[in-house]
Amino acid sequence: MSAAAKVVLPTLVAALLISPAPSAHADSELADARTAATVLRAEVDLLAAKSEAAAEDFGAAQDALDEVVSGLLSAEESLGVATRRAAELDSHRDNAARQLYMSGGVGALYGSILEGRSISDVLARVAAVESVAQGDLIAAVDARRAVEVESTHRTHFAALTEKRRLLEDQMLASASLARELATEASSALDGANALVRRLVEQERAAAEAAAESAARELLGPLPWVIGPVPADSVTALDRAIADARTAPATRFALTALTEARRWLGTPYSAGGGGQGGPSTGWCSSSAPDDGRAEDGTCAAAITSGFDCSSLMVRVFGVAGLNLPRTSRQQWLTGVHVALTDLRPGDLLFWAYERDDPGSIHHVALYLGRGLIAQAPHTGGRVEVAPVALRDLVGAVRPG
Structure with a gap:
């Protein structure tokens, strides 16, 4: 043989x-x-x-x-x-x-x-x-x-x-x-x-659906509907920009949403990106998303892009608001708002422990109509997605 x-x-x-x-x-x-x-x-x-x-x-x-x-x-x-x-x-x-x-x-x-x-x-x-x-x-x-x-x-x-x-x-x-x-x-x-x-x-x-259902029950009724993502993400951003003109969350919201539209499709890079735009990142075994590809190689070190919080730093930086670098720090910036009072331009946060802000691991830009713009994870790209209720801990209106 x-x-x-x-x-x-x-x-x-x-x-x-x-x-x-x-x-x-x-x-x-x-x-x-x-x-x-x-x-x-x-x-x-x-x-x-x-x-x-x-x-x-x-x-x-x-x-x-x-x-x-x-x-x-x-x-x-x-x-x-x-x-x-x-x-x-x-x-x-x-x-x-x-x-x-x-x-x-x-x-x-x-x-x-x-x-x-x-x-x-x-x-x-x-x-x-x-x-x-x-x-x-x-x-x-x-x-x-x-x-x-x-x-x-x-x-x-x-x-x-x-x-x-x-x-x-x-x-x-x-x-x-x-x-x-x-x-x-x-x-x-x-x-x-x-x-x-x-x-x-x-x-x-099925497990995520069960978790979403449990989260929905925990959060109570929400005025916005989590619907399907439009086939064209640009259309979703354009609609959010139009909504922001009518009822902006803050004076920074319209510019931030417009800037987010520009970066749709940009690769995710753990530790990469900032107010100056996309950049390569680094890998850290202690991070939840340590920047490594499925084969174990350090994708972040060779990928120019944003992670979840650096995307927020960029879009609000262009709007004239300097946000801190990490999602945990951004949670402490601005005014906390109820999930029933969300507007386009607010920030949504997710954590492993609902009662522990120190476990926050993700942030995204709310677009309205139950949608967000986010840099999701290693291997992903800046995208429009439905709001995930699982691990959702709250919202901040930056300003």
Whole structure:
């Protein structure tokens, strides 16, 4: 099994197995979604098993190919030796034939026996002729054997080459199948993650709705309606500006609302921004929103923008009112007004503890009609949003 498959596939399956399940109070739609997630997990398990098998086939083909390549190298070396030996014997035979021809041929060779001057000389000449003939015979046999060896090695080399080609094709097919199955499993897991995210988002929305309902009951009836955000946030600001002309919260409100309109869409940057406009911020592990992105990187340090309180510093600074830097300090600036008496240009505040101003963590500019302009959180942008009642502690009319 390939290293990639050993790491990726178990991770895919494990990630799906530990995905959070919906609460016991999930409605029938969530129950159906949970069933679908279970089926999807089984599909991913099956794909993982198939991918593992394909990866194992790939590994086996790789091992076999390594063996064939080793055999090819050996066969290639043996073929080279046999080829050189055959060439040497061919050359030797050619030289012997040439010398025989130059000396008068076979007849001259045997005729030399008759030139012997004594019995011993004749016998010596016979032995010499037999030696030449025997040498030619041995050379011929050696040459034939060398050719046969060369032919055998060539055949073996060709067979190994073909086997290598087949194994390479098998490896490519196995690797391709493993990639396809891993991709399919990843896609299935992405679908499962999307499903889980939807379940979690629905539960979160339900929890927020319950908290909003509890906050509404605690705050009592409010004269303004929390409605949907207009599709165009600029339109919401224009409407707030028009309302402020009729009944401004303070003499700073109209300019502050107009300036807020200018910065719609500006990135959030924890610790960034101020009266001079957007700037990069910093990260602090002690802050509720410490400026880090989901992957842990310090987004604030490389993002020019505003945080919630610096946006207020900017919009009211342009209007001629210098606000302190933090939301907790801004809570102490101006006149506290009832939530039933809000006007465009007021500031709204949220805290973790309703009775503890020291736990204030967010401020926004009230636009009227149940809407606010705010710099929301890391990853967000200056936006128009409905007033969230959860953790809402009160309002200040700055001035």
